Amino acid sequence: MDGYHGNYKYKIIEKIGEGGFGFVEKIELFNIDGHRCGEYARKSLSDLDPELRAEFRRRFAREVSYQASCVHTHVANIYLCDLKSDLPWFIMDLAAGDLQKDIEKGTLTTSQKIDVLLMVADGLIYLHSMGYLHRDIKPSNILRFKDGIYKVSDFGLVKNLDKSSESEVITKIATAMGTAKYMAPEISIAGDYSKRTDIFALGVLLEDLEMLENPGVHKVYMKSTARRPPDRYAEVQEMRNELVAAISGEPK
């Protein structure tokens, strides 16, 4: 065994991904009696410079607490975490793939694309209802699980919209984070985030999925990626409704 946590133990099988500040391994999880629970993914924070360590441990803990508070079919779930170890980690379901790779393979049918989009929209509607902004919606953060279920993942940039923490007048500094292609203009210009910036990213996803030939979908795309935030949809639900109306004529 490579590690124990609470009533569980795990064996690392292989490293399956690596990012700037963390890495993901495929693991086998067992309970303390040795019963095999199955294969899972473990995301760990990398060993960072001492200067960055405290800040990134704090961010990692925030990522885990936000993601763990979400229980929804289209949001990737967290099962176990250890935030106190030298390299903090958490365990989540092992994905079969991600939307980025599926787009690159070019195997998605029109009906699958529509399903993916509605799944992501549902995940996002749930996140917004929890008072969170995702801030990094893009194909590589949308994971595919068995039975073709897609889930929103990677809570690294999630922001809590809870206004109670802003009740006091404290000056802050806005910083632009995320991936340029999916960034609404107000993010790159002034670091301003809102539900409408997540909606912008969801709109860009329509472009990635090459769904713009349908004039109805194109209209939804134009509205969700409008330059001026007030010209976009205010809620994902509104966008989803119009999208469903636009594609209802499409052959499935």
Next chain:
Amino acid sequence: MIKLLSSSVFSFPKEVARKNEDSVLPPRKVGSGFLMAIADGVGSYAGASSASESAIEYLIGLQPSAFESTDAIEKIFEQIKVRVSNLTHEDPSYYEAATTLTFCYAGEKGIKIGHVGDCRVYLKSDSKLIQVTKDHTQHQMLIDEGLYKPSELKEASGKNTLFSAISKKINLHFQEIFLRYDQVCAQDGSVSLFIMSDGAYHPWELRPRFLESTLEDPSRFAANLRRRIVRLVPTDDCSLVAVKLTVKPQLDLFD
């Protein structure tokens, strides 16, 4: 020859028991000109007061030649950024320490203004104060870029969110202004400048008027503004540097 006719300065914290994260530089003779500034430590991050103090300390140490070159303002901000970035050596929790800084150097030919953040420089023009600097706030930027109309942001949060400040973490983005005396001096050859931190100008902007005799006199202006801030209860640390300068030669009684 530039002469200081009158000046008045205040700086106090939001609450008496709290630390004042603003730092001020009252008008100080540097070469043949005068240097004055306000730095407002960004309150959301540890080390705010150290950052603002560090900016003012750097300005105090400057020689007159530091204001002469064409890239003087940029060099000053770059050096202060290095100082603020080095605060992490003092205390690792100061990693995100940040400050705004607005300074004016009234030299021989005109007034050089360097500005990062949301303090403001106002200039008296007739019976009004004209805002010279532009706030580096998210709202101002969104309006300037045409992404929102001012009315659409009236109720939105983010008035206190900056997109620029002096900090290790942020790219330096500053405003540089040069005002020639023939553009800004009143008929009597005087020029009245006001630097205010956001805690001071929010109450001012609620009703941006005082009697002309009050605007004319930095001490009266400071006393009146301070009274207004206290009456409305401060929402932030409050600082003001008010000066009246003249470029006309003064009569000397004993000449």
